[in-house]
Amino acid sequence: MSRRIVFVVFDGFQPLDLTGPHEVFHSAGDTYVCEVVAPRAGPVRSVSGLLVHAGHGVADLGPAGIDTLVVVGGRGVDQARQDEALVSWIAAAAAGARRVASVCSGVFLLAAAGLLDGRRVTTHWAREEQLAREHPEVRVDCEPIFVRDGPVWTSAGVTAGMDLALALVEDDLGRDVAHAVARRLVLFLRRPGGQSQFSVALWSRQPATDPVRAAVTAIHADPGARHDIAGLAAHAGLSPRHLQRRFTAELGVPPAAYVERVRVEAAQRALTEGDEPVEAIARRYGFTTAETLRRTFHRRLGVAPSDYRARFRSTAEAAVAHHVPQKGEPV
Incomplete structure (x- = not known):
């Protein structure tokens, strides 16, 4: 019925x-x-x-x-x-x-x-x-x-x-x-209810100047890179102190918080799209250890990485490879 x-x-x-x-x-x-x-x-x-x-x-x-x-x-x-x-x-x-x-x-x-x-x-x-x-x-x-x-x-x-x-x-x-x-429906990722309304793309403002934009581009290009303030300042062509001030003023968050947010979202995608072990994902995206990734997930998302994967990734390849057709609908 x-x-x-x-x-x-x-x-x-x-x-x-x-x-x-x-x-x-x-x-x-x-x-x-x-x-x-x-x-x-x-x-x-x-x-x-x-x-x-x-x-x-x-x-x-x-x-x-x-x-x-x-x-x-x-x-x-x-x-x-x-x-x-x-x-x-x-x-x-x-x-x-x-x-x-x-x-x-x-x-x-x-x-x-x-x-x-x-x-x-x-x-x-x-x-x-x-x-x-x-x-x-x-x-x-x-x-x-x-x-x-x-x-x-x-x-x-x-x-x-x-x-x-x-x-x-x-x-x-x-x-x-x-x-x-x-x-x-080509929804990139079905988000859990507990996920914050404020993803990186929405929660932070966009860079207003080329130096800060260069730092942001470097972060997104390789979330797992070191990305300390000295390295980001080199990308921006500014002194570390100057970048810290400009970055925070333009994006509303300091560089370290922005880097962490990008890394978490990259790890979320990896957990739902593949079978790579949690430890490997933690290393690839700059968390160093699985325990660091676990603590960060609990703080930001309220759930462990393994639980996030189990909850939000389908285990049936056929189900995710094909949509559910309507009766009489052409495939």
Whole structure:
């Protein structure tokens, strides 16, 4: 029997909050049937102007029979949560659903519906303070990209909704199917929920000058190289003291912290993409010993390297080599 996924949208929603998770569920085969509901049936305009057709309005779609309710986010959420009919429908639908999820600021609609009291949730980091201030009954944690608290799943912004949807697919159908879907959608790496919202590419600013850019390029070109301040200064053509000051001012973090972050992400990729021993990965990416890598992973990711590998790499080569086709879909 198919599982019914119902997405809630509204004027000013973020389109990727809908289309990203929608494609994840659609790519998992015939397991899921996706529907879209809005305050009124018909065209709904996203924050970027994209029009999406809502097949149902809350007045004509009964709240029963929903497996998973997914509430999207977007700038329009502040207006949408003032819509009493919409909020009441979400509360009624959630009461009968097996699980409830929100993407980004969609969490504000769940909170308005009274679904989050005492629960731990996440949202886009830019809305963290507002959510905590307006809903002190909710435990807000904006470090992870998604959080599960019982039947309620919440995620950070935009692309994190795809990570959340993949986790829901895995919860239903297993890790191999989730990995096959990720491969079909060309998602480079299915991220764990506990991974920080702030990867190197997002968490740090971009270099503003050529000397600092040269140092950053050297780090990414060979994460396992020594990369002490003297060596990076040589790449930059600056004195070590001058580079330390410029690097921190331009990127928001000192060189040593940036190097460690790049090394951790390189090790994450190696752990999920191959069978190289943890000890070898530690040496290759500048951690010297497996114990140093383990301590760094625990501090940054809250998990050991071996556990990270076991949790986030599929063991079935056939599953990751081929997507899960829809019935009648050409291969």
